[in-house]
Amino acid sequence: MAIGPEAPAAPQRIVDAVLFDTFGTVVDWKSGVADAVEAIAYRYGFEVDAAEFALRWRARYQLSLEPIRSGAREFLTLDELHRENLIATAEEMGLPIERIEAADVEWLNRAWHRLDGWPDSVPGLTELKRHFIIGPLSNGHLALLTNMAKHAGLPWDVIIGSDVTRCYKPDRDAYLGAARLLDLPPHRVMLCAAHNSDLAAARSAGLRTAFVARPQEYGTTQQSDLHPTEAWDVIARDIRDLATQLRDHITA
Template identity: 50%
Template structure:
């Protein structure tokens, strides 16, 4: 029996749940920093600092202080600010390349095998704060088998806004309870549940590196609690 009876679509948080953003950003940051002879800057620390600007940038949109702005633009603004903090200047082409590091992230080892199994019985799509081109490029490079590429740009809302979840279900032509969010973040799952979606927690204990202090366990009675996508496939009978 499935742990998510009645669920027709699985939608996935992407950064941290499907892909390892920290290692991928650090990889390209290492190349960029070496070119600029900045071996005083730790590439992993650079990735963390860039990511730290992520929520404040989206909050300006969520609060209504600025109109909906896709994540590629927010990432670029955050990158420009981060480089200014370090006194680094670069040309447009080089900055465009580094900003697209978010398009070139690698999946966790269990992600693709698990998604292929889950796809046999469920419709799969990202429910991410990423924009469509970012998520499509990521999927094309990594072989992520989405049935559709959705995300904040489609919903015109950033998680954890309720509309990010309900509009995704509406786009799919489903009731919220026929959709389950799969995420490694308890806060994301809490917002999804409040919006009527079912929930599945997958542990990603190294998303933020070896000293990670958050989301090391499920904080609630999510419908499924697993350690990998393949374990989720087992729980859903796939």
């Protein structure tokens, strides 16, 4: 027979790890890339719409991943794909990239390593880190994500690059591979993203889901992902709000 009052039940978390889509969800890629394009254009005396260049560079991103997802092309990191897409975008926009020194082309290509977080990202992640394993579940590779974390002060517990899982979202194995690496069943892992399609793929793989809106990701004319399109497990205003909702669930 037990002696004394019954011990209170331990607080229950709905997940053990909260992983994040990174480009657009955690960091502002458009501003960072446009700033780098503008700096190079100024240095070399080129005329270019830096914001439009950033948008067109990014627009080639998913198209360049598809041959790798389908198995038609061997795995390449985002640095390699970004460089190919940079050259193609420069040709499309009439930017004479052949006149730019190789070191400056490399610096421009690595703009994706030097992106700043949204204002709520670091405080929200810091709060989440108190209760959950946090890290990126991104198509970025380990070096890129590590450099980005150092630049932006992102307090990850773990970084799982696409070069570790050897696949790109929304491939099912990208989500399941992250869960396996953390030794967690998929339902104990949550993906937070500003992109409904990413969350749909994560849910189909068995992960929990959280939506945060980033209506300025593509600038003032953005028309997609302004609102959640499904009843995700959590719908939050930003990462700080996500931290509050998940913390309140623990303490309720």
